[in-house]
Amino acid sequence: MKRQLLSGNESIAMGAAHAGIRLAAAYPGTPSTEILEAVARLPQIYTEWSSNEAVAVEVGLGASYAGIRALVSMKHVGLNVAADAFMSAATTGVRGGLVIVSADDPGIHSSQNEQDSRNYARLGKVPCLEPSNSQEAYNFTRAAFQISEDFDTPVLLRPTTRVCHSKSVVETKETISNDAKATFKHDHGKLVMLPGAARERGPKLTERLKKLAEYAETSPLNTVISGSTKLGIITSGISFHYAREIFPEASYLKLGISYPLPIKLINQFSQQVEKIVVIEELEGFLELHIKAMGLSVHGKDYFPIEGEFSPDVVSAAAIRAGLLDVQPHKSVAPASSLAKRPPLLCPGCPHSGIFFTLSTLGHRSTLPGKITRTPKLTICGDIGCYTLGAYPPLSAIDTCGCMGAGISHAAGMTKAGLEEKPLAVIGDSTFMHSGINGLLNAVYNQSNICILILDNSTTAMTGHQGHPGSGASSAGQPVTKISIEELVRGAGVRQVTVVDAFNLKSIRAALKQSMDSPELEVIIIHGDCPTLTRKRGKPRQINTRCDDCGACLLIGCSAIQRDGSSIIIDQSVCVGEYCTLCQQICPKDAITDLESTV
């Protein structure tokens, strides 16, 4: 037995590795990204960044069909993308253990919505396990592989942001041998879901769920902690720790398996306490099912349905509900002196010049003292670093829904009869994830839109993971790099222009030409992500020719700031000649490198 300080994500990776997985697939997404990164450090396990979450589940399921244990991980919104593949896995069941991690993000720290993945477990009639700390993340992951094989089911593991990213000491166990040979056993009735076979699987899934519910009654993953009989708390995941802090005297039923529920265990627990309260983040999932058992419990009438819990949130709700007289303690508030910083593109970001050009062409940015004009151009954005182009001073994104939606949003607008030609802006990783589907649709249905693919050859927002167009594997090894330009031409796009992200004149010319053209046009804009390359050139400096017009501020570079009455460039972060965007837009030629400054 070894003791290590691990985050929840590292513990899931370690638990899976020690359970003998031979394959792990994922699409990066906060808060789940570090799971695959941690597995990728283990050379004996094949890892991949799949092009999207549905593909990741399909790859994992293929390995499972060959009798190999596999781990698939994603964030909660990724499970929407993978829903079809997830339901297929739920229907056919598995051979080798298959664990699908969907990390929820209560409080929307880094997502486009809050949603509760436990509902997918119910939809697929598969078990859902909820770890509340790193040790449980390790133990539950190991247990999940055994449950998967014992019950012929994929298992949904649902950590939340706080569990994924906080660290605690984990005791690990010995590794289960993983040298089994991959073999495929033909079984049409189980694996080929033609209607006849699928109809036969239905009763098997119902039976599986019944057996899982019986297992949940005595599983060590569900624990009772006896305390005062006045208050019984039913809880799961990280909410358990918040609740214990606020109600140390209460009795607890902590559900490590949050679906299916152990009905007998819950009934027994309810008979031992005077009042039952369910404390759970996000939806009243446990509460709904417990109420359906006919028990009278409180839950979302006391505790919030939105946002992340904390001891303060739980105690404030408990006071409002009359469960507590006074707040037992107040957490330490963040230091008030910390500067509030809006989300910004990094200095030297290749997206800055594109959004600046879109912003000026679209009448969105205005120099200080000038009258604001009605914005022109309709710009459909997507998910990635470049979503930050929505913030001032760039203000150059009008829609942003889910991964890959921007191209189809624009196509929908043009088909709806929008007079002007709409633009779609998408990054290379998101294009590979699902944007390509929108492109194929737009070509096929002759949607005359303008698509800008911002290619920085990485998945920058989640920390520079590889993708099919990056030329780098999950372990950072060089692999075949799929050319976006060839892919786009192969999809039937006739008008493709490739420009340099740091050349404002060519971006402007390409945009004008594409906007005037009656055809579907794709502009691929290449520019390295500065935080990946870490290249630093001679920083720029503002000289005495500056008349304080403020034009350079419109590029939205965080290295350029107003300092009292003058404008300065922060020398410590400017990437200099690898960018020069500010230099290109200064009308007074007042920005130069340090050496040529007079």
Ligand code: SF4
């Ligand atoms: S550096 Fe150039 S763009 Fe910036 S305020 Fe001065 S004159 Fe204007």
Ligand code: SF4
């Ligand atoms: S060259 Fe200008 S725009 Fe580029 S990083 Fe430096 S200050 Fe920012």
